[in-house]
Amino acid sequence: MPTLLRHLLVAAGVGLAVLMVSYQLDSYRNFQLATVAAYLCATAGLTILTGLCGQLSLGHGALMATGAYTVALCQAAFFDRGVTSGLTLIGSLAAAVLVTVVVGLVVGVAAARLRGPYLAGLTLAVAVVVPALTVTLDGVFNGEQGLPVPVAPAPESLGLYFPHERWQLWVAAGTTLLCLVVLANLVRSRYGRLFRAVRDDEVAARLAGIHVARTQVIAFVVSAAGAGLGGALLAVLAQSVSPGAFGLTLSLFLLMAVVIGGLGRLAGAVWGALLLVALPDLTHSLTNLFTLSPAAAQRLEGNLPLAIFGATLIVVMIAAPGGVQGLLSRLTHRLRTRRPVGRS
Amino acid sequence: MRTTARRGLVIATTLTLLLGLTACGADDAPGSGEPVPGVTDTEIVVGTHMPLTGPASAGYSKIAPATKAYFDYVNANGGVHGRKITYKIMDDGYNPATTQQVVRQLVLQDKVFAVINGLGTPTHTGVLDFLHSNRVPDLFVASGSRSWDQPDKYPNTFGFNPDYTVEGKILATHVKSTMPGSKVCFLGQDDDFGRDALVGVEKVLGAGGVTAKQTYVTSNTNVAPQIGAFKEAGCEVVILATVPGFTALSVGTAARLGYRPQWVVSNVGSDHPTLARQLGDAAGLLEGMVGLNYLPMQTDTENPWIQLFNKINTEHNSGAEFDGNTVYGMAVGYLFVQALQAAGKDLTRQSLIEAVRKGGYQGPGVAPLRFSATDHSGYGGGRLTRVTEGKQSFFGPTYETDENDGPVQEYTVAPVTPPANGVPAA
Numbered sequence: 001m002p003t004l005l006r007h008l009l010v011a012a013g014v015g016l017a018v019l020m021v022s023y024q025l026d027s028y029r030n031f032q033l034a035t036v037a038a039y040l041c042a043t044a045g046l047t048i049l050t051g052l053c054g055q056l057s058l059g060h061g062a063l064m065a066t067g068a069y070t071v072a073l074c075q076a077a078f079f080d081r082g083v084t085s086g087l088t089l090i091g092s093l094a095a096a097v098l099v100t101v102v103v104g105l106v107v108g109v110a111a112a113r114l115r116g117p118y119l120a121g122l123t124l125a126v127a128v129v130v131p132a133l134t135v136t137l138d139g140v141f142n143g144e145q146g147l148p149v150p151v152a153p154a155p156e157s158l159g160l161y162f163p164h165e166r167w168q169l170w171v172a173a174g175t176t177l178l179c180l181v182v183l184a185n186l187v188r189s190r191y192g193r194l195f196r197a198v199r200d201d202e203v204a205a206r207l208a209g210i211h212v213a214r215t216q217v218i219a220f221v222v223s224a225a226g227a228g229l230g231g232a233l234l235a236v237l238a239q240s241v242s243p244g245a246f247g248l249t250l251s252l253f254l255l256m257a258v259v260i261g262g263l264g265r266l267a268g269a270v271w272g273a274l275l276l277v278a279l280p281d282l283t284h285s286l287t288n289l290f291t292l293s294p295a296a297a298q299r300l301e302g303n304l305p306l307a308i309f310g311a312t313l314i315v316v317m318i319a320a321p322g323g324v325q326g327l328l329s330r331l332t333h334r335l336r337t338r339r340p341v342g343r344s
Numbered sequence: 345m346r347t348t349a350r351r352g353l354v355i356a357t358t359l360t361l362l363l364g365l366t367a368c369g370a371d372d373a374p375g376s377g378e379p380v381p382g383v384t385d386t387e388i389v390v391g392t393h394m395p396l397t398g399p400a401s402a403g404y405s406k407i408a409p410a411t412k413a414y415f416d417y418v419n420a421n422g423g424v425h426g427r428k429i430t431y432k433i434m435d436d437g438y439n440p441a442t443t444q445q446v447v448r449q450l451v452l453q454d455k456v457f458a459v460i461n462g463l464g465t466p467t468h469t470g471v472l473d474f475l476h477s478n479r480v481p482d483l484f485v486a487s488g489s490r491s492w493d494q495p496d497k498y499p500n501t502f503g504f505n506p507d508y509t510v511e512g513k514i515l516a517t518h519v520k521s522t523m524p525g526s527k528v529c530f531l532g533q534d535d536d537f538g539r540d541a542l543v544g545v546e547k548v549l550g551a552g553g554v555t556a557k558q559t560y561v562t563s564n565t566n567v568a569p570q571i572g573a574f575k576e577a578g579c580e581v582v583i584l585a586t587v588p589g590f591t592a593l594s595v596g597t598a599a600r601l602g603y604r605p606q607w608v609v610s611n612v613g614s615d616h617p618t619l620a621r622q623l624g625d626a627a628g629l630l631e632g633m634v635g636l637n638y639l640p641m642q643t644d645t646e647n648p649w650i651q652l653f654n655k656i657n658t659e660h661n662s663g664a665e666f667d668g669n670t671v672y673g674m675a676v677g678y679l680f681v682q683a684l685q686a687a688g689k690d691l692t693r694q695s696l697i698e699a700v701r702k703g704g705y706q707g708p709g710v711a712p713l714r715f716s717a718t719d720h721s722g723y724g725g726g727r728l729t730r731v732t733e734g735k736q737s738f739f740g741p742t743y744e745t746d747e748n749d750g751p752v753q754e755y756t757v758a759p760v761t762p763p764a765n766g767v768p769a770a
Contacts, residue, residue: 028452135561138534144561145466145535146440148473164477165452238444240470244563245441280445 045226104224146242410673512544
């Protein structure tokens with residue numbers, strides 16, 4: 001079976017599963033799942049860059065912000081002109097990807113000349129500068145208050161009381177699946193092999209005739225597109241965008257999420273995205289369990305997610321260097337090898 | 345190659361199973377006999393979003409616990425129409441993105457009846473549309489932005505604080521009459537809070553009446569450039585539209601630069617105990633600061649409202665330090681209970697909104713509360729305060745005005761006293 005067809009079939013299967021699940025869940029869970037889908041675009045892109053091509057980026061939160069603000073400005077422009085059809089969203093999302101690709105290209109070209117800590121430093125600067133721009137150019141981006149993202153409601157053909165959150169999940173999941181199919185195909189393509197060759201040994205890759213810098217730029221641009229799409233979806237879900245959502249912490253969280261999920265495999269990105277959404281929820285329930293004084297509980301709630309994320313990172317790095325996905329494939333592998341023994 | 349396909353399917357099934365576990369219920373299509381969200385025969389669940397952590401938490405983190413304490417007091421006295429109030433407090437760290445998340449959690453997951461006193465101009469602006477489309481009563485927003493006063497666009501949203509424009513007009517009138525001819529400068533938060541306040545100030549002083557205008561953002565805790573510019577421009581009076589953390593920061597930074605202007609501070613950033621706690625040993629810098637308030641002063645122990653709130657604070661708020669935020673939180677709680685009483689035993693979201701829209705509420709406030717079908721702003725004025733020998737107290741008459749070009753005039757209606765049991769009657 002050709003790779004593309006197989007990926008499309010898997011995507012169709014997952015899409016069907018999401019469709020059924022969306023009817024089972026209440027509105028809030030649907031919204032959370034849609035948020036997972038949005039984060040998944042970004043973590044999948046970052047997995048390709050960091051896991052496959054061996055480059056580090058501390059600035060992907062900023063690339064998400066680029067996508068998010070583009071969507072906000074495009075949707076506002078559409079609505080100002082009285083174009084309120086749901087189809088405008090496709091145009092806005094495409095514009096978001098396009099703008100992020102351009103930004104990614106600029107950063108990527110610079111990044112291809114840098115290694116290790118210098119690369120980390122550059123991307124870190126991007127993570128700090130982009131949210132700061134929204135405050136400096138507050139005439140366009142409205143400072144810390146951010147911009148509203150006008151979004152058309154669910155099509156009327158679905159019924160008058162169709163839950164908005166279910167519609168959001170469909171939009172987000174559909175877009176994300178499309179993005180994942182493209183990325184998965186890329187991983188299996190010639191480019192995927194180039195990425196891995198560059199990651200494993202740059203000198204060997206260069207000797208084999210691979211243009212290392214160009215390969216790294218392509219990887220950066222692809223991952224930027226993923227981040228831009230993810231940010232755009234987040235903005236559409238929240239119907240608003242503000243720099244606070246895309247601070248340095250988000251960039252660090254994204255990186256930690258893909259590391260915990262398992263670097264180098266798209267499946268790891270799924271775990272990472274799940275973790276990004278589940279963790280704040282988890283800590284909220286956790287702080288509710290303790291019978292602390294109200295003041296202490298309040299302070300914990302704001303800071304606990306960070307601490308737990310850090311602790312999880314340490315534990316995962318020690319117990320399962322391959323991340324959650326690495327652990328899972330090791331387990332399935334062990335089960336598979338044990339099975340023949342049991343039969344004999 | 346087949347492994348990818350298998351792996352993909354494994355992930356899909358895992359996800360499906362995982363989510364299937366948490367699944368609960370299908371569509372809730374609205375019908376006629378449907379129960380009201382958050383309301384049972386014995387309970388009313390309401391929620392709020394507050395900065396319990398982050399740049400605006402100084403002082404503000406005490407508001408929601410104070411409101412909760414008042415609700416606990418009402419619950420201990422039999423509740424409202426036999427129902428106890430449960431108040432869910434969510435921390436949003438003053439980050440609009442987090443506000444989006446926690447308000448959805450309150451409305452979609454916790455199914456609250458109403459959102460009460462959600463705090464912050466930038467934060468609450470982001471959830472206005474969401475609350476509107478879900479028809480959630482959005483009462484007594486803790487901010488003076490004019491955004492809350494749009495009855496046509498957001499029929500379920502009502503403010504609490506005086507409009508920042510109203511406040512700016514009153515503060516500027518004081519500056520104009522008591523310090524005529526002095527150089528006036530303005531520092532405001534870079535959002536509707538700062539902008540609306542500046543509109544009010546310039547309505548009174550004229551467009552050229554403000555020598556230097558500066559803004560700050562809460563994510564950058566360095567205001568030395570702004571304060572330096574004021575010193576450079578020779579400003580004698582600085583009007584601040586700042587949250588408490590940034591009032592303290594401005595006053596402290598000015599002192600470091602050897603600059604001592606007359607501070608005139610917006611209500612939301614002028615609570616003396618909060619500022620003094622922030623400044624620590626340097627609290628003396630606040631001497632002479634002029635502010636504005638529309639609720640009784642926490643230091644006024646003769647005031648029956650303060651006596652009542654102090655008692656509730658001891659009994660239900662584990663005796664937390666009593667300051668303007670405590671008074672504010674309890675005043676919000678009192679107003680909400682008044683609205684619930686007026687909405688009657690047959691409580692629905694519509695009956696609650698109708699009750700607030702009818703207006704006619706009088707509580708602890710010294711200024712008028714003017715809710716009506718066409719006015720969703722909160723208090724319509726306030727009284728000036730000054731810090732003298734480390735104590736903040738009222739001076740002069742209470743003023744009221746509107747957000748347009750109306751005059752700043754005295755408001756002479758005397759404040760009421762609280763009911764004997766501290767719970768508003770039906």
